[in-house]
Amino acid sequence: MxxxxxxxxxxxxxxxxxxxxxxGNYTDDINMRGQAYVHFLRSDVAHGRINSIDTSAAEAMPGVLKIYTGDNFRDAGSIPCGWQVTDRFGEPMKEPRHPILAEDKVRHVGDPICAIVAESREQARDAAEAIDLDIEELPAVVDMKAALEPGATLVHDDLADNLCFDWGFVEENKEAVDEAFRNAAHVTSVELINNRLVPNPMEPRVAIGDYNRASGDSTLYTTSQNPHVIRLLMGAFVLGIPEHKLRVVAPDVGGGFGSKIYHYAEEAFCTYAAKDLNRPVKWTCSRSEAFLTDAQARDHVTKIELALDAENNFTAIRTDTYANMGAYLSTFAPSIPTWLHGTLMAGNYKTPLIYVNVKAVFTNTVPVDAYRGAGRPEATYQLERVIDKAARELGVDPIALRRQNFVTEFPYATPVAVEYDSGDFHRLMDKLESRADFPGFEARREASRAKGKLRGLGINCFIEACGIAPSNLVGQLGARAGLxxxxxxxxxxxxxxxxxxxxxxxxxxxxxxxxxxxxxxxxxxxxxxxxxxxxxxxxxxxxxxxxxxxxxxxxxxxxxxxxxxxxxxxxxxxxxxxxxxxxxxxxxxxxxxxxxxxxxxxxxxxxxxxxxxxxxxxxxxxxxxxxxxxDPNNFTYPAGAYACEVEVDPDTGKVTIERFTTADDFGNVINPMIVDGQVHGGLTQGIGQALLENCVYDKNGQLLSASYMDYAMPRADDVPFFSIDHSNGTPCTHNPLGVKGCGEAGAIGSTPTVVNAVVDALKSGGFAVDHVDMPVTPHNVWKAMQNSGQG
CATH class of the missing domain: 3.30.365.10 (Aldehyde oxidase/xanthine dehydrogenase, molybdopterin binding domain)
Known part of the structure; x- marks a missing residue:
């Protein structure tokens, strides 16, 4: 060998x-003989009633083959959601229709209204400008809490309100959790925002539909992370094509981070139009379109509370979260704030009682779904921020507080329905402490102070659940596919x-x-x-x-x-x-x-x-x-301990990451170099969320951060050289390779580490700041300092 x-x-x-x-052979590299091109005319208002669409002038323009509207698809199925959540009262979530093209109403900026198929992209775009739309603009609802108020504008007229579901987990724990808080020696709470993100993979989405009249076979070429699932969802639930007559091909894919898991309306349209016109039909998404059409991510508003006894043992955790679904339910959207979030609220700690409440809300914004980590970054961020704040309130070392409450015996059944099969959280922390040079931190802090900067140290421990399984369990939880x-x-x-x-x-x-x-x-x-x-x-x-x-x-x-x-x-x-x-x-x-x-x-x-x-x-x-x-019989449970050192300029609020150290448990590692690359990428994306990225809508539902001019992506000079280690793995006990997964760890563990470090830096400068919401931009940090005064 x-x-x-x-x-x-x-x-x-x-x-x-x-x-x-x-x-490489990406989807946009594929061009078929005789192919036509589609351009989607999209809504420029977040909420409106479609009174009329006049396509006559556009249809007469050169090169135009056909113009489609929602009327062409009223008999087609709805773009399906792949996970059904049952609320805490035993009722299924509300699941409104998600049409291929808007029918009667538009519900977010970018909602497709018409599809123009022409001999060239340019002809299709020109024709779109000739379509006469009569849309009555309606009030938009963007803020999740406002969306739930009585009398709020309805995103979907056929629903009584904008609440998709009100989920409680574990519901039978609720009274015991409340009692634990009443009896607690100390309670820490923090309200925080998990900011909305745009995934921004390098390669925008592309779809090419093709139809073979001789065989009756349809083929879709698409930028997808799971072509078999697209074939199942689109064939069975949207277009009614038997699977043996439908082929889905995903060639080289230039990044996804979750945004290319889902079945999108453009894929269904191109497949349908290819058969209808008996020629290939191609759509290539522009970067501007991607901001308005790719499923976005995160967007939670949470209050988390931690109860401790007189010896500083964790006794209970209670959270209340508002989770934005956007205008429609994307493929896996309901599972993200529920089963991929609530089940991770135990973290690395042996907290005996946990209750998680999530209210999922429809708003006039782009649909939200999974993005690198999918629910686990949100849970880790909440948990590690409240633990760090508790340590400050109690005047104890944040590492010691975590160590005191670590799970130490495996397998360990958490109070939120998962069982960790292996791990060694103390060993991970030992490795972190040895690599991050904590004893030398004070000297580095003094050196920063001499330059007029505030230096902070943030630490974080996390665990995640990977390889979602088994099928019989997730089926009981609402998954509509095997895993x-x-x-x-x-x-x-x-x-x-x-x-x-x-x-x-x-x-x-x-x-x-x-x-x-x-x-x-x-x-x-x-x-x-x-x-x-x-x-x-x-x-x-x-x-x-x-x-x-x-x-x-x-x-x-x-x-x-x-x-x-x-x-x-x-x-x-x-x-x-x-x-x-x-x-x-x-x-x-x-x-x-x-x-x-x-x-x-x-x-x-x-x-x-x-x-x-x-x-x-x-x-x-x-x-x-x-x-x-x-079909696995359990999740895998990677874990890690991270440390970050930042410098904060007290005059401007600018944050610079100076050092970042990781110690991860990925079980057995197949290719260390590739694992290193996955961790680097995850850390960079998490740092992007912590410092830079923020998807912002105004009160009318207009996307204000709709290009790279307004949406800040991390660049090379925003991150340090990472010091990473994954040599302390404990093998997974239930798969034949003993592996655990590494792709999302960096994005999960980095955000609270960075924010903890920023808060520590501000505290060191005498500012009475307990929390700064992400992204911790210079403006947000400066504002926090001004509002706090000197502590």
Whole structure:
């Protein structure tokens, strides 16, 4: 086995050869003979009644093939939501219709009203300007609390109010939690905002619909993290296309972060129009459109309370959250503030009683859904901010307070319905303390003070739940799809292998990491293994890539399929060597008979499988190909401890991150280099939320941060060189690889670490500031200092 080959090695990413040389194949690179182009005419008001649409002038313009309105799709299905939440009173959430094109009303700026299909993009755009719209603008509702007031403007006229659901978890804990707060020796509370974000992947969305009149088959090429799910949702629930007549292809995908999980109306439209016009139809999203159409993220307003006894043990946690759904329910939106948020409110701590209330609200804004971390960053931010504030109020060391309350015995059943299978939070903190040089902090603080700056130290501990599972559990919680993963391992006659997986890469390095797993099991070189993904026509049904599930769920499916390959290959090898199957061993690509010098090579066995001249046909059929579906019996639980040092300019409020140190538990690590990259990316996105990013609407529902001129993205000079470590992993106990997932950890652990550091810096300067809402921009920090005065 080459030193750079198997599990634990760090070979360079093989997919980077095409990405770095400009030979990748993204959806917009696909152009089909005779294709037409679509332009969507979108609402420029957040809320309005459509009185009339006159397309006659536009239809007569050069190149225009057809103009579609909501009337063309009244018989089509609604864009589906993939998760149903039941509220604390036992009632299902409100689930209003989400049309392909607006019907009767528009409900957010960017809501598509008309689709103009023409011979060129330019002709489609020109025609859009000739459409005469009569829209009666209505009052918009943007603020979540105002949306729930009596008499508030209704986003959906067929609903009694704007409340999607009022969720309580764990409802039977509520009275006991309230009693614990009445009896507490100390209570800390903090009100905070988890700011709304725009995902902004490098590649905007693209959809190309194609129809084969001879076969009756439809094909959609799209920028998707899970093409099989798009095929299921769009085919079964929107357009009524049988799955065997619908193919969805997602080629190279330039980033997603969650925003490309969902089924979007543009995908359904292009698929429909291709059949209707009998020619390919292509839509390419502009960056401006992406700000108005890609599902946005976060947008929670929360009050969290922590109760402690006289010995500073945590006794109860209580939270009240308003979660913005936007104008419609996106695919997984209801699960984010509920099951992916409430179940993580225990964090790393053995708090015996927890109650989480979430009110999900419709507003006249872009729909909200999962974004890197999806619910877990929101839970961690709340929890770690209130713990840090409690430590200050009690006058105790924030690390000591956390250590005192750490979970120490595993498995550990939390009061919020999940069971941590493994972990060692003290060891993570030990590693953080040794790497972050806490003893030297005061000297660094003095050096900053000498420059006129305030230096702060923030720490944070977190745990997350990855690889959402198992299917039977999430089905009870409202998931409308299974959450397994699949793999087919096809061995060729000469020993090369093609692995077809339901997981799909949008930057994670699947084509490098997955071969490492299979190669390690077989003892062959990873270069002999190719990965196929992203095409429903040649990959087994899978749930795609999100929630740090690729290696834990997708990789485990590959292990199970490869185990079947090995079992069959041993039967063939035993026959070739005239030995007992029980005595066959596989090591370094050689099958041998235990205790003898008899052996046959991997290639000899694979050739025999396809050229069965000397073959146990009565026992084993020819060929060497196996499929496995893997449905985990639990989440995986990565954890971490992070430290951040910032400098704050007291004259301007500007925050600069000086040091950032991490200690993560990802279980067993397949490729350390790729894990490093995933952590770097997650940290940068979390720092972006903490310092810079903020999606802002005015009171009329107009998006004020609708371009990079107004929406600040992190750049290289906004982040330091990170000091990261993931050498202290505790293996997951319930998947065959012992892995836990790493893709979202940085985004989950970074936001409270940065804000804790900023508050510490302001405190060191004598400012009576207990909290600064994200993003901690110079203006927000300066305002907090002015409002606080000197403490």
């Amino acid at each position: 080459p030193a750079d080959g198997g599990i634990g090695a760090s070979p360079k990413r093989r997919e980077d050869i095409r990405f770095l040389t400009g030979t 397994y993963e699949s793999a087919t391992v096809r061995v060729n006659a000469t020993g090369g292998i093609t692995v077809m997986t339901g997981s799909h890469s949008h930057g994670q390095g699947h084509e490098t990491v997955f071969p490492q797993v299979v190669a390690d099991m077989l003892g062959i070189d990873p270069s002999m293994i190719e990965i196929e993904h992203g095409d429903t026509a040649n990959t087994p049904m899978g749930m795609g890539t999100y929630g740090s599930r690729s290696i834990a769920v997708g990789g485990s499916a590959m292990v199970r399929a490869t185990e079947k390959i090995i079992a069959k290959a041993k039967k063939i090898a035993a026959h070739l060597m005239e030995a007992s199957e029980a005595d066959i061993e596989l090591k370094d690509g050689q099958f041998s008979v235990a205790g003898t010098d008899k052996s046959v090579a991997w290639g000899d066995v694979t050739l025999a499988a396809y050229v069965p001249h000397n073959y146990p046909l009565e026992e084993v059929e020819p060929g060497l190909e196996e499929t496995a579906f893997y």
